[in-house]
Amino acid sequence: MAETTPILEMRGIGKRFPGVTALDGVDFRLHPGEVHALMGENGAGKSTLIKILTGVYDIDDGAIELDGEPVLFSGPQQAQHAGVSTVYQEINLCPNLSVAENIYIGREPRRFGMISFRAMRAKAAELLGSLGIDIDPGSVLAGHSIAVQQMVAIARAVDISARVLILDEPTSSLDAGEVAQLFRVIRDLREQGLAIVFVTHFLDQVYEISDRITVLRNGRLVGEFRTAELSQRDLVEKMIGKELSALESIEEQAKPQLRDPSPLLVAEGVGRTGAIAPFSLTIHAGEVVGLAGLLGSGRSELARLLFGADKADSGELRVDGRPVTMRGPRSAMERDIAYLSENRRTEGLIEELTVRENIILALQANRGWARPVPRRQQDELVAKYVEALRIRPADPQTVVRNLSGGNQQKVLLARWLITEPRLLILDEPTRGIDVGAKADIQRLVVSLAGDGLAVLFISAELEEVLRLSHTIVVLRDRAVVAQVENTDAVDANSIMNTIATGVTA
Amino acid sequence: MTSVLAPRRRAWTIRKYVPILGTLVLLVIMYGIGIVNYEGFYNTQILLNIFIDNSFLLVVAVGMTFVILTGGIDLSVGSVVALTTMVCATLLNDGWPAPAAMIAVLVMGALLGFLMGCVIHFFEIQPFIVTLAGMFLARGLCYVISTSSISIDAPFWKTTAQERIGVGTFTITPSVVIAGLVVVIAAVVLAWTRFGRTVYAIGGNANSAMLMGLGVGRTRIGVYTISGLCSAIGGLLLSFYMSSGDPLHAIGMELDAIAAVVIGGTLLTGGSGYVLGTVLGITVLGLIQTIITFQGNLSSWWTRIFIGGLLFVFVLLQRAVVRRTP
Ligand SMILES: Nc1ncnc2c1ncn2[C@@H]1O[C@H](COP(=O)(O)OP(=O)(O)OP(=O)(O)O)[C@@H](O)[C@H]1O
Ligand SMILES: [Mg+2]
Numbered sequence: 001m002a003e004t005t006p007i008l009e010m011r012g013i014g015k016r017f018p019g020v021t022a023l024d025g026v027d028f029r030l031h032p033g034e035v036h037a038l039m040g041e042n043g044a045g046k047s048t049l050i051k052i053l054t055g056v057y058d059i060d061d062g063a064i065e066l067d068g069e070p071v072l073f074s075g076p077q078q079a080q081h082a083g084v085s086t087v088y089q090e091i092n093l094c095p096n097l098s099v100a101e102n103i104y105i106g107r108e109p110r111r112f113g114m115i116s117f118r119a120m121r122a123k124a125a126e127l128l129g130s131l132g133i134d135i136d137p138g139s140v141l142a143g144h145s146i147a148v149q150q151m152v153a154i155a156r157a158v159d160i161s162a163r164v165l166i167l168d169e170p171t172s173s174l175d176a177g178e179v180a181q182l183f184r185v186i187r188d189l190r191e192q193g194l195a196i197v198f199v200t201h202f203l204d205q206v207y208e209i210s211d212r213i214t215v216l217r218n219g220r221l222v223g224e225f226r227t228a229e230l231s232q233r234d235l236v237e238k239m240i241g242k243e244l245s246a247l248e249s250i251e252e253q254a255k256p257q258l259r260d261p262s263p264l265l266v267a268e269g270v271g272r273t274g275a276i277a278p279f280s281l282t283i284h285a286g287e288v289v290g291l292a293g294l295l296g297s298g299r300s301e302l303a304r305l306l307f308g309a310d311k312a313d314s315g316e317l318r319v320d321g322r323p324v325t326m327r328g329p330r331s332a333m334e335r336d337i338a339y340l341s342e343n344r345r346t347e348g349l350i351e352e353l354t355v356r357e358n359i360i361l362a363l364q365a366n367r368g369w370a371r372p373v374p375r376r377q378q379d380e381l382v383a384k385y386v387e388a389l390r391i392r393p394a395d396p397q398t399v400v401r402n403l404s405g406g407n408q409q410k411v412l413l414a415r416w417l418i419t420e421p422r423l424l425i426l427d428e429p430t431r432g433i434d435v436g437a438k439a440d441i442q443r444l445v446v447s448l449a450g451d452g453l454a455v456l457f458i459s460a461e462l463e464e465v466l467r468l469s470h471t472i473v474v475l476r477d478r479a480v481v482a483q484v485e486n487t488d489a490v491d492a493n494s495i496m497n498t499i500a501t502g503v504t505a
Numbered sequence: 506m507t508s509v510l511a512p513r514r515r516a517w518t519i520r521k522y523v524p525i526l527g528t529l530v531l532l533v534i535m536y537g538i539g540i541v542n543y544e545g546f547y548n549t550q551i552l553l554n555i556f557i558d559n560s561f562l563l564v565v566a567v568g569m570t571f572v573i574l575t576g577g578i579d580l581s582v583g584s585v586v587a588l589t590t591m592v593c594a595t596l597l598n599d600g601w602p603a604p605a606a607m608i609a610v611l612v613m614g615a616l617l618g619f620l621m622g623c624v625i626h627f628f629e630i631q632p633f634i635v636t637l638a639g640m641f642l643a644r645g646l647c648y649v650i651s652t653s654s655i656s657i658d659a660p661f662w663k664t665t666a667q668e669r670i671g672v673g674t675f676t677i678t679p680s681v682v683i684a685g686l687v688v689v690i691a692a693v694v695l696a697w698t699r700f701g702r703t704v705y706a707i708g709g710n711a712n713s714a715m716l717m718g719l720g721v722g723r724t725r726i727g728v729y730t731i732s733g734l735c736s737a738i739g740g741l742l743l744s745f746y747m748s749s750g751d752p753l754h755a756i757g758m759e760l761d762a763i764a765a766v767v768i769g770g771t772l773l774t775g776g777s778g779y780v781l782g783t784v785l786g787i788t789v790l791g792l793i794q795t796i797i798t799f800q801g802n803l804s805s806w807w808t809r810i811f812i813g814g815l816l817f818v819f820v821l822l823q824r825a826v827v828r829r830t831p
Contacts, residue, residue: 056716080718092716094709096521096776097702105702106719114697140521156717 007032007067007195008053008084008164014061015048015219017402020393022048025061026221028214030164030195035186037206037227038199040216041239041434042406043392046199047089049216050166054079054086066164080106083162087153089169089199089405089432093141100124100137103156127155132181146342147173147295151182158185165189166197169405171205172432173342175295175460183209201406201434203232217241240436263321264454265337265423267306270315275301277479278314283423288445288455290469290486292462292495298478299458300342303425306456307339308332333366338421340413342428342458348412349400356382356396359414366419385414388444390437406433413441417448424448425456430464442468462492474498524770525782527822531815532785535792543799550675555791560680561586561742561755563787566762566769567691568735570783571728573766574695575707576775577632579729581621581639582736583758585614587751588643589740594655594750603661611737617643618733622726632729640759647752654751657744665745680742687738692780704728708775764812765790768819789815 008030015023023045030036038046051057053064055073064071066082073079076086093102100121101108109119124137133151141149154170165186171179186196186209198210206213206227213230215222215238222238230238263282271278276298283289291299304310306317308326317324319335326332329339341348349358359382364373373381382396389410391403400411409432416424426445430438445468449455459465465472466486472495474482481502484490539546556563565582572579589610596606621639625632669676695701703724706714715721743754769786771778793811797803 075718076716077718077720085718086716088716092710092713094706094713094717094776096709097705101702101706105706105717106699108699108702110699114693115699115702160718 004031004033005068006030009065010049010053010062011065012062013049013052013059013064015045015052015057016060019395019398020402021219023052023219026216026219027224028221029224030197031212032163032195033190033193034211035190035196035198035209037210037213038197038216039206039213039235039239040222041392042390042410042432042437043218043404044216044239045219046216047168047404048219050086050088050168050197050199054084054166056088080160084164084166085157085160085162086166087150087157087168087170091146091149091153093149093153093156095140095142097141098138099128099135099141099144099152102141102152103127103137103159107160124155127159128152131155131158131185132178145296147175147178150174151178154182158189161189161194164195164197168199169201169432170198171200171202173295173428173460177294179205201432201438203235203435206235207232215239236435239434264319265306266318266321268316268318270305270312270317272301272305272310272313275310275478276305276475279480280315281473281480281483283454283456285422285454286449286452287471288449288457288469290465290472291456291458291475292465292472293475293499295460296478297475297499299475300427301478302473302475302480303339303427303456303458306332306423307337307425309339309341333362333419336420336422337425338362338416338419338423339425340416340427340429342431348415349408351401352399354397354399355386355391355403355411358400358411359385359396359418362415362419381418382414385418388440389414390440406437409433410437410441417444421453423454423456425458427458428460429457430459430461438464462495466490466492466495476502521777524772524777524819524823525779525785527819528768528770528782528785528789532789532792535789535796539792539796539799543796546795546799551795552788553672553675553677553681555788555795556681556684557678558794559787559791560678560684561739561746562758562761562765562790563684563784564687564735564742565739565758566765566783566787567687567780568732568739569759569762569766570691570769570771570778570780571695571704572632572732573763573771573773574704574775574778575725575728576711577625577725577728578636578763578773579618579621579732580633580636580759581617581643582732582739582762583755583760584640584643584647585617585733585736586740586743586755586758587647587753588617589614589737590744590747590750590754591647591650591655591752592750593741593744594657595650597657597659597662598655603659607741610740611734614737614740615730615734618736619726619730621733622729625729626722626725636729644752650752651750652752654749654753656749662745662748666748678745680745683738683742687735688780688784695780700724700727705776708772708777710776761790761812764816767823768812768815770819770823772823773820 006029010028013023013026026049028049040046052059055075055078071082103124104120108115109123110116121137128135128137131151135148150170150173157165190196200206210227212224213227213235214224217239262285264285265283267281269278269280291302293299305312308328308331317326324331324335356378360373360378367373386394386396391407391410400408413429430441433441445455457465457468469486472484472486473480474495476499482498565586569579569582592613593606593610596609617639621635624630625635665679668679670679670682695704703719706719707721707724711721744750765786766783767773768789769782771782790812794808797805797807
């Protein structure tokens with residue numbers, strides 16, 4: 001890639017929030033026609049840098065130049081006018097509007113000053129089609145899965161982008177096929193000379209798509225590198241700031257031997273019309289059951305039935321050998337079943353409360369409000385999990401709203417772990433979490449299973465499922481198509497085959 | 506996969522019409538009850554009279570619809586209506602020509618709304634508090650002008666008050682025509698203009714709307730300006746109807762307007778609702794009044810009791826519709 005003059009230069013950027021220095025003297029430059037990965041651990045300052053660039057936050061120190069002209073955007077609206085469009089980490093769409101409106105609002109095709117909805121839907125259908133998404137543009141956004149919503153947000157940004165396209169963890173809830181589609185579009189845009197900023201915690205994706213990498217650590221710039229000249233190993237070391245050896249141990253760590261023969265939860269012919277076909281499944285104490293399948297294959301739907309978040313309309317569920325009717329999450333929680341849902345934004349955190357309060361919430365609810373958890377015990381428990389999951393900043397009094405995306409995830413995970421459930425359902429627990437913390441979480445799952453906790457583990461990352469699970473349940477088109485014991489003979493390829501064809505290899 | 510998901514999506518699309526359909530069904534039932542029980546109720550003039558008697562409330566409620574759609578609230582509307590009648594009466598008695606007086610009060614209403622919108626947006630203060638302050642302020646100003654009623658003798662007011670426009674064999678007032686125009690313009694603005702769609706976007710998620718690069722501030726200030734303007738128009742219509750300015754006019758009208766909007770199916774949390782719903786809401790309120798008049802032996806306070814009951818039912822209905830997450 002020839003050296004061109006940068007289209008965007010940020011120099012000496014500093015940003016302080018009360019009590020935290022989020023950025024300190026960070027330089028960042030972006031060339032036209034390149035995909036630039038912005039890397040760093042959770043809380044390193046990636047999203048903050050992006051929000052400073054687009055004017056969501058005021059800048060404390062430093063200067064920004066776009067095309068050699070100093071700029072200071074007052075907000076996303078101005079940034080968009082200057083040709084900088086962004087998909088922020090939190091999905092930023094309006095759930096009450098249609099898909100087409102979400103893509104075109106503010107830029108609707110008009111005739112005589114009136115919006116032409118027909119033209120808008122047609123354009124939206126075409127745009128979505130080019131991203132390989134087949135949905136009705138007239139449908140209400142709230143009715144779609146998180147993945148589809150994310151694709152819609154991307155479609156919007158791609159369509160707006162004139163010079164700079166910023167994608168903050170756009171792929172966190174996409175499946176392999178959708179990521180491939182997205183990358184195809186990104187490559188096209190790069191060809192056209194757009195400058196693209198890409199944030200992700202998936203290292204493979206960084207190496208697949210990016211030309212250059214800027215690494216941040218603790219709000220400081222570590223350096224800017226050409227992707228081709230930086231090995232994956234070096235990248236991780238630069239991100240976490242220490243030797244990699246600690247991370248790798250998880251690879252060799254053997255799965256703890258099963259198995260306590262007593263089944264904890266047995267589902268027989270449980271299903272729900274329109275969500276998932278009737279399936280049978282047994283989970284033993286100390287067993288990790290992994291769910292594999294593409295997005296929309298019914299993984300979350302299965303989990304929701306076991307937890308009682310949705311009501312099953314057929315079959316029988318037994319816990320400890322006794323039949324139970326799940327009337328709602330409460331009945332599940334009474335039987336020590338915990339569920340970390342995929343929709344963390346909407347179903348989980350109370351952003352105004354502190355880390356400690358959020359973590360303690362479920363435990364307190366379990367005990368009933370008449371018996372408060374003693375403050376000493378709270379502090380101990382919270383400190384333990386803040387440490388174990390590396391929640392940053394490590395201060396339990398921080399308001400959750402002010403945490404970075406990845407750290408918010410960890411808080412939710414801690415909330416459920418602290419209740420000491422017997423069955424823990426984890427729906428994409430490592431989404432948006434950095435490499436180091438991801439390994440921590442995986443190690444934690446393994447060690448908890450060793451202590452007799454049963455885990456239902458859902459992840460779009462097949463490697464993760466393979467590494468952790470004793471049993472792998474494969475879903476396809478909203479039905480369970482196979483259940484395989486995770487022996488040495490099983491590998492990513494054979495599972496992929498099953499997912500693709502629906503038959504066990 | 507698409508086929509399995511389709512019913513769910515359609516359900517979501519239909520869901521947004523549930524509240525307004527509920528109002529429509531209620532309206533039909535109430536109308537049916539009236540026709541069956543009371544002689545002469547079927548006469549279409551009865552329906553038209555509802556609009557004649559409530560044209561000012563309708564206009565005010567339309568302004569309120571904009572505000573509530575963004576998730577805000579405007580408590581100042583009743584006071585602004587009263588202030589409009591007072592200022593208008595004073596100006597006319599001072600010899601201002603009718604058109605000048607009308608334009609002056611319209612500008613005043615819009616300006617009051619604009620100022621409240623600015624405070625709400627720039628100082629990030631709850632709309633409830635700001636418009637509550639606006640409500641006291643406007644009502645206080647009424648009493649500064651005069652503590653008693655001022656009658657309006659301007660010939661234009663007299664003729665407008667008596668004017669009847671024939672619709673087939675029935676009649677309406679010019680006020681109804683004006684209210685109708687306001688409704689149509691508002692509906693078009695909300696459905697087909699960028700401003701209108703931004704109103705819905707802000708009600709859906711204000712933070713997202715900001716991140717999407719929409720003019721959140723401009724739109725927010727805009728809806729309060731519109732509400733102020735609608736209050737002033739409502740005040741003018743009320744002064745036609747009453748032929749007077751009075752500091753005691755329109756006390757509690759903000760609550761009637763909110764009730765009409767909510768009964769009309771607009772979510773108090775914003776983002777969902779239609780002007781047409783508000784028209785239905787006003788009709789429901791008017792029908793209750795009419796039925797009670799026809800009944801003859803019920804105190805008019807029963808109107809309030811019915812409205813209260815209905816509000817409960819509708820807020821519960823909204824809850825049920827919103828609660829079900831996908
Ligand atoms: N509004 C805010 N108020 C206070 N502190 C904040 C605020 N936003 C971010 N921070 C802090 O700034 C730091 C950087 O956060 P940022 O969101 O930029 O991290 P990130 O690199 O995007 O992490 P992740 O990978 O988890 O998304 C964190 O320590 C976070 O707690
Ligand atoms: Mg982030």
